Amino acid sequence: MTVTEETKATHVFPVTQVTESRRNAVNFQDLRFGDVFSDHMFELVYKNGKWDNGQIIPYGPVSIMPSANILHYGQGAFEGMKAFTMENGAINVFRLRDHYKRFNDSCKRLNIPSIPEEVFTQAILQLVDLDRQWVPKDKFKSLYLRPFVFATEEFLGLKTSTAYRFYVITGPVGNYYREGINPVKLTTMPDYVRAVKGGVGNAKVPGNYAASLYPAHVAMKEGYSQVLWLDAIERKYVEEVGAMNIFFVIDGKVVTSPLTGTILPGVTRRSVLELCQIWNLPAEERMLSIDELFDAWREGRLTEAFGSGTAAVISPVGVIHHKGETLTLDTEKMGPVAERLYKAITGIHHGTEADPSAWCTVI
Ligand SMILES: Cc1ncc(COP(=O)(O)O)c(C=O)c1O
Structure with missing residues (x-):
């Protein structure tokens, strides 16, 4: 185990302490x-x-x-x-x-x-x-x-x-999700969009989240945990999830949406891509249409889907619904790539991995 050198938290700001801890x-x-x-x-x-x-x-x-x-x-x-x-x-x-x-x-x-x-x-x-x-x-x-x-x-x-x-x-x-680390269910909401290029989709600002609440509410009423956002122009390319970036494993390659200005540049997303690079696991940041995703699933080439985020860490996705069709992956557990990432990232968090x-x- 390697541990990064300890930083001393120097106390420069005045403190008013609570009289009794909660x-x-x-x-x-x-x-x-x-x-x-x-x-x-x-x-x-x-x-x-x-x-x-x-x-x-x-x-x-x-x-x-x-x-x-x-x-x-x-x-x-x-x-x-x-x-x-x-x-x-x-x-x-x-x-x-x-x-x-x-x-x-x-x-x-x-x-x-x-x-x-x-x-x-x-x-x-x-x-x-x-x-x-x-x-x-x-x-x-x-x-x-x-x-x-x-x-x-x-x-x-x-x-x-x-x-x-x-x-x-x-x-x-x-855990962020009620499901714990069990796979979550997502749905697209093609009538709504999260962000357009030139807007504030790549900034972590309250309005992005406020605007997502109604579609998320509808998705939840229909039994899904979060919305899988599609791009705002063609409503066709997969972008990200309510509070996570999204990854797929297609033909053995890790695929995620590129940072084109409409998605949040996730820090966990970055950790995933950096780990893939260290492991020599092929990873691509590219536009992926929802049709290509469903085709890959039908042809057995889509083997995993998972989200990444500080809150959600690595969360497997078991179900994706889009316009009346439902794609189902292993709904019982994480796939091997998601599990490897989850173990590595949580290991680094807790100092058991380098x-x-x-x-x-x-x-
Ligand atoms: C919209 C959105 N996308 C992606 C993420 C994941 O980003 P990070 O890995 O930095 O937490 C978050 C969480 O902050 C988010 O709110």
Whole structure:
């Protein structure tokens, strides 16, 4: 086992500690996703042209004016990342730099002033270190980290805000899907689209998710976990899933949609492609039409489908529905490629597999 050199989480931000931790009230054996939050959060304020007043405070309500830009025009961005307890007891914040870069890109697209990388990094490391008792100890559980920024200027009218707040909240999580790591069911929704080129599909911003909720609701009513989005122009090319990038194994090759501006450049997607490269497993980033996918399935050439995401890690897909036709893969378990990736990625998370390329920030 190789462990990346430990980084000291230097404590530069002032801290107001909770008087009593809520941790004892949490059942760490039965964690779901996104419903439990740790004791503290990080706060940073932008005004008069600069980010300042970084501090760690008890997790709690945030007060903004009813006229704040975020509530009307949605100028905001966020990230989703995880910290893990490693086999040796240290804590691993996974692919911190990659998440920062994507956050910065999302901010740029929404014309939100950039947060310096060292501030973002330091905030996360100090916060995770302070609440390290909240990082679940067992494998396949983690501390989910949610950095987010939003515009707070009191002004009604469409313009870039001059005031913002940035927070990081965290919470212990188990599996993202109710299915656990069992295969999920997806459906296309050709009447709806998620993103168009030139829009904000490749940024992690609230509006993308808000717009996906109604189609996702319809899909769920019909028994599917998430929507498999098709491209917005021809409504034919497979793009991604609600909160995951999508991969297929066709003719023994791993295939995923290219980053053409309409899908989120997933950090896990990147880990998958990098691992395929290390393993000499052929992988292609290319346009794949839903018809080609179904043809490959009919001809027995489609052997696996799986999603990748920070929340979902590697989630096998067992069923894909499209316009009255249903493609079914092994609905009982993961295929061999998905399983190999799942084991490698979770192994790197928990320090039982070598870190391929400085993916881990260990504190
Ligand atoms: C729309 C969308 N696609 C893909 C992903 C996967 O990205 P990542 O692997 O960086 O979590 C996510 C999750 O953040 C997502 O929300």
